[in-house]
Amino acid sequence: xxxxxxxxxxxxxxxxxxxxxxxxxxxxxxxxxxxxxxxxxxxxxxxxxxxxxxxxxxxxxxxxxxxxxxxxxxxxxxxxxxxxxxxxxxxxxxxxxxxxxxxxxxxxxxxxxxxxxxxxxxxxxxxxxxxxxxxxxxxxxxxxxxxxxxxxxxxxxxxxxxxxxxxxxxxxxxxxxxxxxxxxxxxxxxxxxxxxxxxxxxxxxxxxxxxxxxxxxxxxxxxxxxxxxxxxxxxxxxxxxxxxxxxxxxxxxxxxxxxxxxxxxxxxxx
Amino acid sequence: xxxxxxxxxxxxxxxxxxxxxxxxxxxxxxxxxxxxxxxxxxxxxxxxxxxxxxxxxxxxxxxxxxxxxxxxxxxxxxxxxxxxxxxxxxxxxxxxxxxxxxxxxxxxxxxxxxxxxxxxxxxxxxxxxxxxxxxxxxxxxxxxxxxxxxxxxxxxxxxxxxxxxxxxxxxxxxxxxxxxxxxxxxxxxxxxxxxxxxxxxxxxxxxxxxxxxxxxxxxxxxxxxxxxxxxxxxxxxxxxxxxxxxxxxxxxxxxxxxxxxxxxxxxxxxxxxxxx
Numbered sequence: 001x002x003x004x005x006x007x008x009x010x011x012x013x014x015x016x017x018x019x020x021x022x023x024x025x026x027x028x029x030x031x032x033x034x035x036x037x038x039x040x041x042x043x044x045x046x047x048x049x050x051x052x053x054x055x056x057x058x059x060x061x062x063x064x065x066x067x068x069x070x071x072x073x074x075x076x077x078x079x080x081x082x083x084x085x086x087x088x089x090x091x092x093x094x095x096x097x098x099x100x101x102x103x104x105x106x107x108x109x110x111x112x113x114x115x116x117x118x119x120x121x122x123x124x125x126x127x128x129x130x131x132x133x134x135x136x137x138x139x140x141x142x143x144x145x146x147x148x149x150x151x152x153x154x155x156x157x158x159x160x161x162x163x164x165x166x167x168x169x170x171x172x173x174x175x176x177x178x179x180x181x182x183x184x185x186x187x188x189x190x191x192x193x194x195x196x197x198x199x200x201x202x203x204x205x206x207x208x209x210x211x212x213x214x215x216x217x218x219x220x221x222x223x224x225x226x227x228x229x230x231x232x233x234x235x236x237x238x239x240x241x242x243x244x245x246x247x248x249x250x251x252x253x254x255x256x257x258x259x260x261x262x263x264x265x266x267x268x269x270x
Numbered sequence: 271x272x273x274x275x276x277x278x279x280x281x282x283x284x285x286x287x288x289x290x291x292x293x294x295x296x297x298x299x300x301x302x303x304x305x306x307x308x309x310x311x312x313x314x315x316x317x318x319x320x321x322x323x324x325x326x327x328x329x330x331x332x333x334x335x336x337x338x339x340x341x342x343x344x345x346x347x348x349x350x351x352x353x354x355x356x357x358x359x360x361x362x363x364x365x366x367x368x369x370x371x372x373x374x375x376x377x378x379x380x381x382x383x384x385x386x387x388x389x390x391x392x393x394x395x396x397x398x399x400x401x402x403x404x405x406x407x408x409x410x411x412x413x414x415x416x417x418x419x420x421x422x423x424x425x426x427x428x429x430x431x432x433x434x435x436x437x438x439x440x441x442x443x444x445x446x447x448x449x450x451x452x453x454x455x456x457x458x459x460x461x462x463x464x465x466x467x468x469x470x471x472x473x474x475x476x477x478x479x480x481x482x483x484x485x486x487x488x489x490x491x492x493x494x495x496x497x498x499x500x501x502x503x504x505x506x507x508x509x510x511x512x513x514x515x516x517x518x519x520x521x522x523x524x525x526x527x528x529x530x531x532x533x534x535x536x537x538x539x540x541x542x543x544x545x546x
Contacts, residue, residue: 012361016368021397023371026383026424029393033386044396089285096278104282111293115484115529117502118522121509122296122303145292152285206376209487209502213509223378223488230382230492239386242379249374 027246033239053236057244064241067225074136074221075204078143082151082200085144087193090155091185108152111145117209124213134218142210147200154199158192159185195256202252206245304519316520323504323517328524330498334415335483338422339476345427346472350435351460355446366435373428377421381492384421388412388493417493418500422483430475437471438464473536481529501525 033039036046037053057064092098093105111119123142124133132138162185170180186193208223216224222245230238307313321328349369356362372380387393390411398404412420441464449459465472490500501521508518 009358012358016361016364019365020368022424023368025393025397026380026387027371029387030379030383032393044400085284085288088281092278092281096281097275098278098282099275104286107286107289107294111289112478113481113529113533114297115481115502115522115525117485117487117505118300118519118525119293119296121505121515121518121522122300123292125515126296126299141288141292144288148285148288202374206374206378208376208378209485212487212506223376226382227378227488227492230385235386238382242382245376245379249376249379250371253370253374 030239030242030246033235034243036236053240057237057240063220064222064225064237064244067220067222067241068244070136070220071205071222074139074143074219075201077136077140078147078204079197079201081140081144082147083155083193083197086148086151086155086196089152090159091181093152093156094159108149111149116146120210120213123210127214133214134216136219139211139215139219139221142214143200143204143207146207146210147203150203151196151200154196155189155193158189158196161192162188198252202248205248300519300522303515304523306516308516316516317523320517320520320524324501324521326498327501327504328521330415331484331501331525332528334418334500335422335480338419338426338483339480341419341423342427342430342479343472343476345423346431346434346475347460347465349427349431350438350468351456351464353435354438354441354464355456355460369431370428372425373432375425377425377486378488378492380421380425381489384417384424385413385492388417388420414494414496418490421489421493422486426479426483430472430479433471433475434468437468441467477529477533477536480532484525484529 032046034053035049035051037050038048039046056062059065089108093101098104120142123145127133127138127141132141166188167180167184170184171177175183206223207221208227211219211221211224212227215221222241226238226241226245229241304316305312305314307315349365353362353366356365375383388411389395390409392411394412395404395409399406399409445463446459449463450456454462485502487502487506490503491506501524505518505521508514508521
C-alpha cells in the first residue's frame with residue numbers, strides 16, 4: 001500500500017527527465033564537440049579530448065576573434081542607433097498627444113507581420129545602389145530595423161509605467177519639462193530601457209539572415225563565421241563559436257525578469 | 271509630461287523613417303519586382319517559373335511550418351497548463367526553470383546543436399543505444415524534414431509558452447477553484463476553462479512564431495541539405511546563383527500570402543467570436 005502510494009512521483013519524474021534530455025541534450029552535444037579533438041564513427045564519445053581547437057579559435061590573429069570584435073562593434077552601434085530613435089518614439093507614444101496614434105503603432109508592428117527574408121533581399125539590392133552593401137553601416141541599419149520593433153514597444157511600455165504624479169510633482173516644484181524628463185522620467189524608465197538595449201544587443205549579435213544578404217562576404221560576423229565553419233564540416237570550430245554566442249543568450253534568459261518587471265510587461269501592447 | 275502634437279510627431283519621426291525606409295520601401299520594391307518581367311513590364315512570368323520550379327518546396331514549407339506550429343501549440347498548452355494547475359510545487363518549480371532555456375538561443379546555434387544531436391551517430395541515438403532501448407543497426411538520422419520540425423519546436427515552444435503561461439497566471443482563479451471543487455479533472459479544467467480564456471494570447475504567439483519560422487534560412491540549410499527544401503533556401507539560391515530577383519521576389523510574395531492567410535484566419539475567428 002505504501003509502496004503503491006509512493007510510486008505516484010514516477011511518471012512525473014520520467015516526463016521531467018525526458019524534457020530535460022530534450023532541452024539539454026542538443027546543448028550537451030554541442031559542448032562535447034567543443035572539447036573533442038578526435039571523434040569518429042562509431043565511437044559514442046570523443047576518443048581524444050582537449051583544448052586544441054580553442055587555441056585555434058582564440059588565437060589573436062584567428063578569424064573567429066576578428067569576427068567576434070566585428071560582431072560586438074556592430075551590436076554596440078545598433079544599440080546606439082536603436083535607442084536614439086526608440087527613446088523619443090517611446091516617449092511620444094506613451095505620453096504625447098499623438099495624432100494617428102493607432103496607425104503609427106501599426107507601422108511599428110508591421111515588420112513583425114511579414115517574413116523578413118524577402119525584405120532583406122531587397123534591402124540588400126537597394127543598399128547596393130548606395131554602396132552600403134558589405135559595410136558595417138549597412139549591417140547596422142539592417143540590425144536596427146530588426147531590433148527597433150521590440151525597442152519601441154519595450155521603451156513605450158517603460159515610459160507608460162512611470163507614475164505621472166511624480167512628474168507632476170516635479171513640475172509643481174518648478175522643474176522645467178526637460179529637467180523633469182532627465183531627473184524623474186528617464187531614471188524611472190531606466191530598467192525597461194536597459195532591458196530593451198540588452199535585447200537589441202543580443203538580437204544584433206545573433207542575427208544571421210540580414211548579415212548574410214547585406215554584409216557577406218566583406219563583413220564576417222560571428223554567426224556567419226559559425227555558419228561557414230559548420231557547412232565546411234569543421235564541427236569543433238563551429239561548436240566553440242556557437243558556445244561563445246550562447247553565453248550572452250543564456251545569461252539574458254536568466255536575468256530578463258529582473259529588468260522586465262511585471263508592471264512593464266502589463267503595459268506592453270497598450 | 272504632456273507634449274504638444276507637433277513635438278510628439280517630431281519625436282516619433284526618426285523611428286518612423288527607419289521603418290519606412292528599411293521595411294516599407296523594400297517591401298514595395300519586392301512587390302514590384304515580383305510582378306515585373308526582365309523587360310520591365312507587368313507580367314506573371316516570375317510566378318509561373320516560381321511555381322514550376324518550387325511548387326513542391328512551397329508545399330513542403332507549408333507542411334513543415336504547419337506541423338511545427340501545431341506541436342508548439344500543444345507543448346505550450348501542456349507546459350503552461352501544468353505550471354498553472356500542477357499540484358506538486360517542486361515539479362512546477364523545476365518545470366518553470368527548465369522550459370525556458372532555449373528562449374534566447376539563436377536559430378543558427380540551435381541548428382548547430384541539432385545537427386550533431388539528431389545525426390545517426392548523435393547524442394540522441396547514442397543515449398538510446400546505451401540505455402538498451404535501441405540497437406546500433408536500427409539507428410537512423412533525423413536530419414531531414416523531421417529535424418527541421420524538431421529544431422523549430424525546440425526553439426519556438428519556450429517563447430509561446432512564456433506568453434501563454436503569463437496569460438494563464440493572470441486568470442481569475444475563482445472559476446478554476448469552483449470547477450475543481452465540483453470534481454472536474456485537471457485536464458478538463460485546462461481544456462474547457464483555461465485554454466479558451468488564453469486563446470487570444472496563444473494565437474498571437476503562434477502567428478509570431480509562424481512568421482519567424484517563415485524567415486529562417488540557417489535551420490533548413492544546416493539541418494537538411496537535400497531536396498525538397500524550404501522556400502527561404504530557394505530564395506537565397508535564386509539570388510546567389512542566378513541573381514534572379516524576379517523569381518526570388520515571387521517566392522517572397524507567396525510567403526507573404528501564406529503568413530497573411532494565417533493572420534486572416536485568426537482575425538476572422540476572433541471577430542466571429544466577438545459577434546457571437
